[in-house]
Amino acid sequence: xxxxxxxxxxxxxxxxxxxxxxxxxxxxxxxxxxxxxxxxxxxxxxxxxxxxxxxxxxxxxxxxxxxxxxxxxxxxxxxxxxxxxxxxxxxxxxxxxxxxxxxxxxxxxxxxxxxxxxxxxxxxxxxxxxxxxxxxxxxxxxxxxxxxxxxxxxxxxxxxxxxxxxxxxxxxxxxxxxxxxxxxxxxxxxxxxxxxxxxxxxxxxxxxxxxxxxxxxxxxxxxxxxxxxxxxxxxxxxxxxxxxxxxxxxxxxxxxxxxxxxxxxxxxxxxxxxxxxxxxxxxxxxxxxxxxxxxxxxxxxxxxxxxxxxxxxxxxxxxxxxxxxxxxxxxxxxxxxxxxxxxxxxxxxxxxxxxxxxxxxxxxxxxxxxxxxxxxxxxxxxxxxxxxxxxxxxxxxxxxxxxxxxxxxxxxxxxxxxxxxxxxxxxxxxxxxxxxxxxxxxxxxxxxxxxxxxxxxxxxxxxxxxxxxxx
Amino acid sequence: xxxxxxxxxxxxxxxxxxxxxxxxxxxxxxxxxxxxxxxxxxxxxxxxxxxxxxxxxxxxxxxxxxxxxxxxxxxxxxxxxxxxxxxxxxxxxxxxxxxxxxxxxxxxxxxxxxxxxxxxxxxxxxxxxxxxxxxxxxxxxxxxxxxxxxxxxxxxxxxxxxxxxxxxxxxxxxxxxxxxxxxxxxxxxxxxxxxxxxxxxxxxxxxxxxxxxxxxxxxxxxxxxxxxxxxxxxxxxxxxxxxxxxxxxxxxxxxxxxxxxxxxxxxxxxxxxxxxxxxxxxxxxxxxxxxxxxxxxxxxxxxxxxxxxxxxxxxxxxxxxxxxxxxxxxxxxxxxxxxxxxxxxxxxxxxxxxxxxxxxxxxxxxxxxxxxxxxxxxxxxxxxxxxxxxxxxxxxxxxxxxxxxxxxxxxxxxxxxxxxxxxxxxxxxxxxxxxxxxxxxxxxx
Numbered sequence: 001x002x003x004x005x006x007x008x009x010x011x012x013x014x015x016x017x018x019x020x021x022x023x024x025x026x027x028x029x030x031x032x033x034x035x036x037x038x039x040x041x042x043x044x045x046x047x048x049x050x051x052x053x054x055x056x057x058x059x060x061x062x063x064x065x066x067x068x069x070x071x072x073x074x075x076x077x078x079x080x081x082x083x084x085x086x087x088x089x090x091x092x093x094x095x096x097x098x099x100x101x102x103x104x105x106x107x108x109x110x111x112x113x114x115x116x117x118x119x120x121x122x123x124x125x126x127x128x129x130x131x132x133x134x135x136x137x138x139x140x141x142x143x144x145x146x147x148x149x150x151x152x153x154x155x156x157x158x159x160x161x162x163x164x165x166x167x168x169x170x171x172x173x174x175x176x177x178x179x180x181x182x183x184x185x186x187x188x189x190x191x192x193x194x195x196x197x198x199x200x201x202x203x204x205x206x207x208x209x210x211x212x213x214x215x216x217x218x219x220x221x222x223x224x225x226x227x228x229x230x231x232x233x234x235x236x237x238x239x240x241x242x243x244x245x246x247x248x249x250x251x252x253x254x255x256x257x258x259x260x261x262x263x264x265x266x267x268x269x270x271x272x273x274x275x276x277x278x279x280x281x282x283x284x285x286x287x288x289x290x291x292x293x294x295x296x297x298x299x300x301x302x303x304x305x306x307x308x309x310x311x312x313x314x315x316x317x318x319x320x321x322x323x324x325x326x327x328x329x330x331x332x333x334x335x336x337x338x339x340x341x342x343x344x345x346x347x348x349x350x351x352x353x354x355x356x357x358x359x360x361x362x363x364x365x366x367x368x369x370x371x372x373x374x375x376x377x378x379x380x381x382x383x384x385x386x387x388x389x390x391x392x393x394x395x396x397x398x399x400x401x402x403x404x405x406x407x408x409x410x411x412x413x414x415x416x417x418x419x420x421x422x423x424x425x426x427x428x429x430x431x432x433x434x435x436x437x438x439x440x441x442x443x444x445x446x447x448x449x450x451x452x453x454x455x456x457x458x459x460x461x462x463x464x465x466x467x468x469x470x471x
Numbered sequence: 472x473x474x475x476x477x478x479x480x481x482x483x484x485x486x487x488x489x490x491x492x493x494x495x496x497x498x499x500x501x502x503x504x505x506x507x508x509x510x511x512x513x514x515x516x517x518x519x520x521x522x523x524x525x526x527x528x529x530x531x532x533x534x535x536x537x538x539x540x541x542x543x544x545x546x547x548x549x550x551x552x553x554x555x556x557x558x559x560x561x562x563x564x565x566x567x568x569x570x571x572x573x574x575x576x577x578x579x580x581x582x583x584x585x586x587x588x589x590x591x592x593x594x595x596x597x598x599x600x601x602x603x604x605x606x607x608x609x610x611x612x613x614x615x616x617x618x619x620x621x622x623x624x625x626x627x628x629x630x631x632x633x634x635x636x637x638x639x640x641x642x643x644x645x646x647x648x649x650x651x652x653x654x655x656x657x658x659x660x661x662x663x664x665x666x667x668x669x670x671x672x673x674x675x676x677x678x679x680x681x682x683x684x685x686x687x688x689x690x691x692x693x694x695x696x697x698x699x700x701x702x703x704x705x706x707x708x709x710x711x712x713x714x715x716x717x718x719x720x721x722x723x724x725x726x727x728x729x730x731x732x733x734x735x736x737x738x739x740x741x742x743x744x745x746x747x748x749x750x751x752x753x754x755x756x757x758x759x760x761x762x763x764x765x766x767x768x769x770x771x772x773x774x775x776x777x778x779x780x781x782x783x784x785x786x787x788x789x790x791x792x793x794x795x796x797x798x799x800x801x802x803x804x805x806x807x808x809x810x811x812x813x814x815x816x817x818x819x820x821x822x823x824x825x826x827x828x829x830x831x832x833x834x835x836x837x838x839x840x841x842x843x844x845x846x847x848x849x850x851x852x853x854x855x856x857x858x859x860x861x862x863x864x865x866x867x868x869x870x871x872x873x874x875x876x877x878x879x880x881x882x883x884x885x886x887x888x889x890x891x892x893x894x895x896x897x898x899x900x901x902x903x904x905x906x907x908x909x910x911x912x913x914x915x916x
Contacts, residue, residue, distance in 0.1 A: 030721060033565045036534040036799050037557060039550060043540055044521070058518040061540040062472060074518045078504060082595040085602065087512035115560045140722030176722040176840060184840040186722070260509045262614035263646035263656065264893045266832070266849070346519055385833035387847050387866050392914045394845060394868060396837045414837065416912070423916040446507055446616050446893065466915050470843055470870070 024148035032126030053089025106196025160305025192439030223413035240457030254328035266388025280425020290354030357456030361431025416468030432458035503620030632761030655679025683851035695825035716784025811883025842873035
């Protein structure tokens with residue numbers, strides 16, 4: 001609170017201070033043996049001010065009164081020094097600011113389980129993936145386990161006061177399968193959620209990774225090229241989830257639409273006047289919701305102290321709403337929908353997704369397949385990218401299968417789905433009913449900020465598309 | 472909190488007294504200011520003052536790496552105690568090797584540009600200058616960032632090393648937009664306040680924006696491709712990150728299949744790690760294990776000369792440290808390509824049917840071991856026919872294998888450019904290169 005007062009005395013029209021502490025612990029292994037353990041503590045204060053229409057940000061891990069005052073002085077004075085090149089004064093919109101305290105209560109606390117038991121997953125993972133592969137071999141499988149606790153207090157001169165406590169857990173692994181004649185196949189997979197150790201039994205990684213390794217071996221040894229003609233493609237929920245993150249969530253970020261990220265992650269195919277533009281058919285409803293319990297991107301108030309709610313970005317094929325913070329909301333003449341997030345105390349809050357997903361439909365998986373005479377089902381991917389306006393995108397399948405007369409048959413090697421955003425959302429002709437979420441760390445900003453997100457979706461069927469292939 | 476040699480030395484002694492057999496501590500004090508630019512205006516001015524303390528602890532061949540941002544050194548002892556109890560449960564690390572005996576360090580001649588330190592309050596004027604230079608061309612707007620700062624690092628190890636180094640740095644990049652569809656991006660990095668370098672960056676970005684207006688579509692397929700230093704720098708960063716001992720051990724490397732001495736690239740290509748290049752901000756005299764750094768080729772005339780190692784990966788792969796520690800994972804310091812003997816114009820004249828790509832982003836791999844990747848070309852892209860640039864074209868992807876990129880390099884420019892930006896995090900000196908027969912792709916619907 002002292003920081004806010006000092007900033008006001010120095011001439012700031014708006015001031016915000018965030019105490020932000022992240023404590024993490026983890027271990028990584030190779031072939032079941034622990035390479036190293038790690039522990040990190042990031043703790044400090046971020047100060048943001050609006051002075052003469054310029055946004056100033058300063059952070060410090062000197063938490064003494066003098067340290068914080070110095071951060072405020074730097075934020076204010078250097079913002080003032082830029083007033084002559086600020087073409088447009090930055091202002092903040094009104095918002096539903098919180099005065100609240102909330103925490104995520106894990107079902108099974110990190111402290112409830114001893115270290116030995118936590119480390120056992122590394123050996124069990126290696127044991128299961130290395131044994132299940134028969135004809136080929138797993139030369140390397142690595143696993144990284146992390147648990148972390150994020151504490152924040154956000155206060156600002158407009159009256160917000162929000163304290164939060166969120167524990168999170170994450171795991172990622174890498175499996176390499178090799179056959180002397182067939183070469184290599186490789187899979188990276190990640191898991192993450194808010195909460196505690198209860199997620200380990202939900203994920204059941206030891207079993208699911210073994211299943212995956214077995215399937216990767218089949219793909220490596222027996223996969224065929226995808227058909228060359230245009231065919232129906234059932235896109236697995238893992239890829240649908242990534243597609244909605246990349247081609248709906250990112251282009252809907254209002255700061256990107258206004259050009260604030262133009263030199264980094266780029267602009268957006270969505271222009272400021274495109275609310276109401278038809279981007280797909282009735283099956284295309286994409287929601288971003290920070291409030292999903294247990295989600296990796298969970299929060300109830302954003303880092304500007306604004307109360308969170310679900311955002312309907314595309315609704316039945318129509319561009320419906322952008323992700324806004326208070327500065328972009330002012331430009332668009334709307335209220336902030338609480339999309340401001342900062343990675344840590346050394347990061348400014350910027351417009352981010354939380355948990356983005358395609359609304360599920362009513363088809364069972366078998367129903368998505370049953371009318372397909374010849375098609376491809378792509379279950380997982382490795383390579384992907386999208387252009388900086390979020391229009392032209394590419395996903396390369398890893399585990400994929402031919403669909404013949406409504407049944408999954410042979411594995412398919414490296415099918416390439418390369419299409420535009422509008423083509424994807426306009427070609428969905430059936431939507432599965434099972435919604436699944438996947439964890440990721442979304443990167444954006446300068447300096448780069450990685451924040452935890454979920455992306456989700458059901459399996460969907462695309463009417464017809466020609467798949468490419470990597471030789 | 473100040474960061475002094477005697478404090479860090481005392482910390483290491485205390486860690487040994489607590490029961491660890493080996494310890495190393497690295498404290499970094501940094502002071503940085505960044506102006507972020509969008510729509511030719513300032514979008515935010517960011518400032519950082521932070522002290523980070525990194526610790527390496529080993530007991531009975533168990534390894535722990537810790538990072539703190541403490542208010543005082545005394546604050547570290549409590550969390551370290553919990554690591555001590557953890558060491559009883561964790562098993563021996565398969566890559567354990569003892570910290571090396573300290574070597575005699577010959578320091579890189581220091582670059583500490585006082586005008587960077589004094590210019591931090593005045594960075595707005597510098598930002599105004601680069602925006603103004605960019606607008607000397609007929610562009611509509613410019614976005615980007617300008618960052619200057621100073622850092623001091625002190626390092627102590629339980630083997631008796633006690634070292635200190637400081638530096639200043641400048642990094643910047645700009646992306647210029649020219650209606651209706653032109654855009655160009657360029658960057659600059661340095662250890663001193665090189666205003667001419669910034670102006671040249673602004674000019675190049677704007678020139679490419681103007682020249683790339685009114686783009687046409689071209690069909691994807693196999694082309695001869697000239698990559699700008701921005702693009703080649705991005706691809707090389709991926710390749711060099713896979714040329715570390717740790718990447719090979721962990722299965723994240725196309726060099727898992729190779730040994731030093733293998734031919735992995737065209738004979739025209741030599742790539743060096745240059746920690747002692749004082750023009751690039753990652754110059755350093757010692758690595759995190761207190762070994763004296765040295766410049767070395769990673770690939771020389773197309774032959775893999777060495778992976779980058781710390782003592783742990785070196786022991787695991789039967790090699791010697793290259794002084795690139797990282798206590799767990801070695802890393803490149805500054806990446807430099809040996810210049811060739813041709814100019815960009817000469818390169819263009821050698822292309823019958825090809826593309827010049829000036830920028831890219833979003834490089835991702837299908838398979839690290841096989842080096843299968845794609846990346847999205849962005850900003851100015853030009854179609855070349857019969858030795859001359861014919862027209863600007865719209866976005867497409869490079870979709871190929873890193874082995875083809877390396878093996879098909881035919882010409883290397885004689886000039887090098889200082890490259891570091893959002894998609895090239897390691898400071899680099901990179902030329903334009905001509906690569907034959909590279910596959911491109913594009914969306915089909």
